[in-house]
Amino acid sequence: MTFEQAWQQWRDEREAELRSPEGFLAITGLHWLGAQPQRFPGIPGAWSNAPEGAVVELGPGEWLELGGTTLAGRYVFGHVDPVGVVATFDAGTVEVADRFGTPVLRPRQPDGPFLRDYTGTPTYAPDPAWRVTADFTAYETSRPISVGSVVEGRSSVIDAVGEVAFEVGGRPQRLIAFDGGDDELWLLFTDETSGVTTYAACRQLAVEPPADGKAVLDFNRAANMPCAYTIHATCPLPPASNHIDVLVEAGEQTPPRPPAD
Structure with missing residues (x-):
């Protein structure tokens, strides 16, 4: 493979990553969790930063799926790390991760505006x-x-x-x-x-x-x-x-x- 071919392969892989419906261009919000439970647009549940870490309270009819398990009611994500975990729901996914010592939520949707309008x-x-x-x-x-x-x-x-x-x-x-x-x-x-x-x-x-x-x-x-x-x-x-x-x-x-x- 020539230098130019190897570079073009890197570019193609990079563009595929940027256009991924699970990538960072699909993120539609950045929400910092506080001590009081709070709801955020488009994400199931009321979320808080409790002593035991990130917590969600899912109401009637609400659910998340994490690692093949369907979550309902109160669920403790705990003290997540910067890589975090990703839960799915009917409208997309939500990342639960640590940023600067505070848990955050970053929902992703395949039709999010930054991804939808990305032109290269x-x-x-x-x-x-x-x-x-x-x-x-x-x-x-x-x-x-x-x-x-x-x-x-x-x-x-x-x-x-x-x-x-x-x-x-x-x-x-x-x-x-x-x-x-x-x-x-x-x-x-x-x-x-x-x-x-x-x-x-x-x-x-x-x-x-x-x-x-x-x-x-x-x-x-x-x-x-x-x-x-x-x-x-x-x-x-x-x-x-x-x-x-x-x-x-x-x-x-x-x-x-x-x-x-």
Whole structure:
């Protein structure tokens, strides 16, 4: 497979993910649970953040399905993690997850406005010159780093596992790398295109596991975060130091984002 073919395969998979009826473009709301039971539009039950975690009280005729089990009455989801769980009901699904220490609900519908109106993501043309080899320096132990988020007043703590050092445009660069799972690295970064041709908050890059102290950064696969597409996202922001001080004219550009209904 040629470089261009491999990139096109990545683009096709990425677009399929974005257009999925279960993906983040299908999210139709972001609801923070409080101590008092509350109902939210289009979601069965009254929801609260109880001492035992997220709880739903389903009324007569209301139901949710979770892991093949039909729920009725009072159900305790407990102290969910950031990945959360997804329950289904007749009109769609609802994600129950933790965000910044508070349980949230994010309903999804296959006809949600952000998904319905999505027209595709523009990209730069693939260029092998943006496939850069970096030196990777692993930390002795992972370092929890507090970063901001697109949610005003909220911050996240994510595990940094090391740093990548490389050169682009004749200028040295160094970025903090986060744990991407399965020994992969995850980069959050801005560059001189941010807010011009690419999404202002940041882009992300998945990096295959380093080998012999080297990591390949293929900026042709720099991708937008969910917050570039929907107001119902809680994306972390990169540390201020994770700025590349040249134009990274590679990867995804700013997508059109029509207003939600």
